[in-house]
Amino acid sequence: MRYLDLLTALFATVLLTSNVASTKLVVLGPxxxxxxxxxxxxxxxxGDVLTEVYGYRKSRRVIWTGFFALLLATLTFQAVAALPTPQDGESQRFGEALRLLLGLTPRIVLGSLLAYFAGEFANAYVLAKLKVRTGGRHFWLRALLSTLAGQGLDTGIFLLVAFYGVWPHExxxxxxxxxxxxxxxxxxxMLPVTYGVVGFLKRAEGMDAYDRDTDFNPFRLA
Structure with missing residues (x-):
């Protein structure tokens, strides 16, 4: 498995970067x-690439790796934002900017972690089950259906935990x-790119995992 470590590192990088970038709201058209x-x-x-090529077991370990990386980064940011700064004006300004950027509220932290956990495992589970059911065919459909499930849970859980009662329902x-x-x-x-990456990895790794006898318990790491 020559590329699994690289994919794990890229996966964790995406998580950490998007978590920091989420502190700003942006508007693009509607x-x-x-x-x-x-x-x-x-x-x-x-997640789709990992589950499709390496199977649910390997994907589960990568998801947990990302979870602990996200947890460590979040706790570190929270601790640094809470620590006092020197009393000079410049340090105070930098300290306040850091608190605004990284000093997330406990509800946002909890929502982010719960949403990630539920969404990623739902995505991997649906994709792995459908792969067995379809005999490995129709990857485009399996990827979209797993994303619909995973992203629905991820987005819904995060908003409810972090902002329910803070923002109006509408x-x-x-x-x-x-x-x-x-x-x-x-x-x-991105499906054409995803197809290309999956095809390359299957050929390079000589793998095309099917989770026919897999224990899908997300807490089983052995």
């Missing part, structure tokens, strides 16, 4: 979403729809 949404769909594309619904449509749209547009 869509309103956090900045992390621009990059985060790649995490689900990586704002929550509008942000959910914007995020969901954008993320699934990116997955659909």
């Amino acid at each position: 869509f309103t979403f956090d900045g992390g949404t621009l990059l985060f769909p790649l995490a689900y594309i990586f 704002v929550l619904l509008a942000v959910f729809l914007s995020n969901y449509v954008f993320k699934v749209g990116v997955e659909a547009l």
Whole structure:
């Protein structure tokens, strides 16, 4: 498995970068979403590639690796933002800027972690099950269906945990729809690239895993 370590590193990088970028809201045409949404769909594309080529077992380990990397980064950012800074004006300005950028509220931290966990495992589970059911055919359909499930859970859980009771219901619904449509749209547009990467990895690794007897318990790492 020559490329699994590289894919794991890229997957974790996407998670950490999108988590920091999510502190800013952006508007593109009719869509309103956090900045992390621009990059985060790649995490689900990586998830599709990992499960399709290496199987659910390997994908599960990568998902947990990303989870602990995200948890470590988040706790570090929270601790640094909370620590006092020197009293001179420049240090105070930098400290306040850091708190605004990285000092996320506990609800946002919890929502981000829960959403990632549920969404990524749902994506991997649906893709692996459908691969066995279809005999490995129709990857485009399996990738889209798994993304619909995973991104739906991810987006919904995050918004409910982080912002329910803070934003009006109509704002929550509008942000959910914007995020969901954008993320699934990116997955659909990237399908030709995803096909190419999957084909290359299957040939290079000599692997095409089928999870026929897999224990899908997300907490089983052995």
